Amino acid sequence: MRQGFLAKNPSVLWFLLLLALFTLAVTLMAQAGLVSTSLVKTLGKTLCLCLVAVAMDVVWGYCGILSLGHMAFFGLGGYAIGMWLMYARTEAIVAENLAARPIPPTPQEISDAIGSQIFGVVGSSDFPPVWAFAHSLPLQLMAALLVPGLLALVFGWLAFRSRVTGVYLSILTQAMTLALSLYLFQNESGLRGNNGLSGLQNIPGYGHVPQSTISLVFLWASALALGAGYILFAWVVSGRMGSVIRAIRDNEARVRFLGYPVEGFKLFVFTLTAVVAGLAGVLYYPQAGIINPAEVAPIASIYLAVWVAIGGRGRLYGAVIGAAFVSLLSSWFTGGSAPPIDLGVYVIQWTDWWLVLLGLSFVAVTLFAPKGIGGLFDLITARRPVEEERVGDYGPDQGAWRRREGQEEA
């Protein structure tokens, strides 16, 4: 029996409804003054993190590639948009300063002034070649999507064609991320070394608009991107392509023997998720205001995997829940607002012990609740058993999910 897209993915409607309600509620509360601008920004940033978590879920939970590089793609998107934001804003300030002089400036003077404003911190005033397109928003936006996409394409092609899989692939992606962050840490990279790009919260040309309005605009944009991304990925992982992708996760060799171009599918998923991660970065960093190479470090990508695992991989809303829950909880604990616990002999300050708690609870989730928080939904919406359609056994490998999934889900 053929079913419509939404009928096969009931979570999409629910998710879009909840997302819309959430965005509306935050907007109304912000207008009423109940929610501060900084909280709106935090929520907007969280939506972007949810988007990259959904992408991560597709590449890991559905395709079985534990990529430790998706936050690097996210950071690349952020760097690309940050370059335009910084250039355009500095250009506006410089133009204003130069206009105060009686003699109009030459193009060279303007470029030098912008250069020394931006690169003064790294002791230079020349524009490195990577800034060639920084003057143009459309070009930088294209770069924000193309650079992560191309990097993922080349890296993925190299890795997949030499059949690097499993933990080896994870280590390799981690190495790629490390190389990228080390590169960005150098002043010679032309992206201001460990200073990173800053002042990104000021949108050029909209200096007169208050941050409270801008934060709401970005909240809406992030919500829109998350909704669109959710639909896109729900479509990718459903239907025949979704089946092939999940089959690759469970037994790559078998899918290859059935005649499917495994490398092509993996490359498609890897590249598409990288592009979406870049898009999430584009929306995230203007809200965060600053980007530096530490944001690209391998640890960020590992945290992304942590979010997805805690939320529950193999279901898109699980990734959203995990990213939102852990990142908000993390900022609550590390922000110092969590009350310390007095044990009599020792007072637990959460700023010191939060990471310990996170690490251990992560071990606990992996051991005792591999379905993550999302697994709780199975208690209320028992997945339909499909045993009657199935012929034959599920194979001997205990590590695969196919038995559990096959019994629970269409």
Place this chain on the structure above:
Amino acid sequence: MIRALLIACGLIAAALPALAQGTLQDVLQAHRAEVESPSRATVGTVLDALDDSDLPGVATFLERWQDRAVWVRASDGLFFYAEEQDDGSYALLDISTEEPVGTAAASEISEIRPNGGVRREIASALVEFQLADPDPARRRAAVTAIARAMEPEQLAPLAASVEDEPDAALRAQKERLARMLTALYGDTPEARIAAIESFAGETAVDARAILNRIVATRREAAAALPEDANIARELRPGGAIAEDEAYEMLVAEELAPPRVPAGDVLAALTANLADGVVAGVPVETLGDPDARDRAYAALAEAGLVQPRLTDDGIAEALASHAFWDEYVEPDPAITDAAERALSATELKVAAAQSADLALDALSLASIYFLAAIGLAITFGVMGVINMAHGEFIMMGAYTGYVVQQWGWVPNYTVAILIALPLAFAVTFAAGVAMERLVIRWLYHRPLETLLATFGISIALQQMAKNIFGTQARPLTSPSWLGGSWEPSDLISISYIRIAIFALALVFLAVLLFILKRTRLGLEVRAVTQNPGMAASMGINPGRINMLTFGLGSGIAGIAGVAIGLYAQVTSEMGSGYIVQSFMTVVVGGVGNVWGTLAGATMIGGLQKGIEWFNPSNTLAAQTYMILFIILFIQFRPKGIVALKGRAAGD
């Protein structure tokens, strides 16, 4: 020959009056004014006279003169050595014989105080006497002083003292120093060239410094190349010499007008702005560089501003002048000889530098090997990915720190000897606990092992931070590990690195022995190849896995102590090694201790090699190294030493 004769005659002529004068006091009285208040200009005559007199007490006198121990009696102007006595008066010693000749009150005599310049002159004159001193220590000190100063006038006395030197080592030193001075200041070009050629191929730093001094150049600019100058090389602006630098030289030689900074041009234009027009150019058009040039040229024409060259003018000025490097030494034969000698040295220097680089690389490789070898067991042999491996290294290092710093063991050597097994015990226990509690439930889910062990890693790291604080803790090595081994001027390696290298070799041997020659090793290999079959042969896979994991973790602990001795101990030190360690194992080839060795050697060598191209930037070296590894895995996905057959597992 005639010149030598003339010099000899001159010497005799100068010596005659001195011989006639008799005692040292007489010689000094002859130059009384110069001795009493010496200046740099006049002290030479006194020193010459003293030198010529050949009296026995001259060296002592020069030394005391320099040390302000010579006094003059006001009443008769005689010089004495004097020593202050308990009652405030001074005991006088005769200057010629050093016999006591009575006392004097402080008011009767006054101290002679030569200034710094004079004292330097005296010191160099003194050297001649010291070179022939009976005490070898003083002769050695004199040679060292000459080697430091390298003055032309030191050559003759030094060369003269070589013959009579009884100490063979010192004689060789003197002879070498004399050759150096000859190379620099020899009388004839032939002598200098011979001396220079004697240094060809010598890698010692001082010899190369002499040669480099001879080929020192200065940069010159003029309308055309001079005919007579000893030119090292001609420079082309934009090529060997930057255009800006070349133009600065023209300005300095007053061959071109100084460059007017852009800011000054702007200021001049602003100052001459009237009614929206600058020198006939409307102000709105001044955003165009050409319009600016026109306006400024017009102002210069009117004499209102200093004239300047436009970019075209500067290019023309550069093209019409010659720039060259000129040897300070005018004789081309000598500079050619020095260049030849240097280029003969070059190959040897390069070889020595390569050897030094190889030692560096070897030491880095042994550090990577130590960090990775525990992982080679847990990841390579067992296939368990342990992201907390770096934290086991950190735990080992902190164990060493605790043993050393918390006051139990005062002796560093003993502390290290206790710390090594203790670190093994601590991390062995931690590893066994982790295997029993977490990893054994996840053997079928490798990706989840990665994440669970990562959770443990961040928890351990944060706990270490909470306990020991964020600042780096030192792990002091025993004093016998301080210092470094320097087989030549260009090669050196610290003993601590040699010790780490030795430790790495010991580990390699121990591990190979355990895996290949013991019952445990046999069972480990059996369980990793086929746990089911091993279990049916009576091996308990759970116990073996536990012990293997404990062994790998324990080795990480010992590596931690070793790494802590060489780098600082921080809570984050482990995370710096984890990616490199995985790379080492993967590149080397999983499942093989030899592979880890090969991987560590390759990565260490590669990193040092890349650093050599760009020594200031170790970050770039790491970046390129990782890129290289990613590419390397494309061509050898199973690593350098790939397992074959059934052991490969697929």
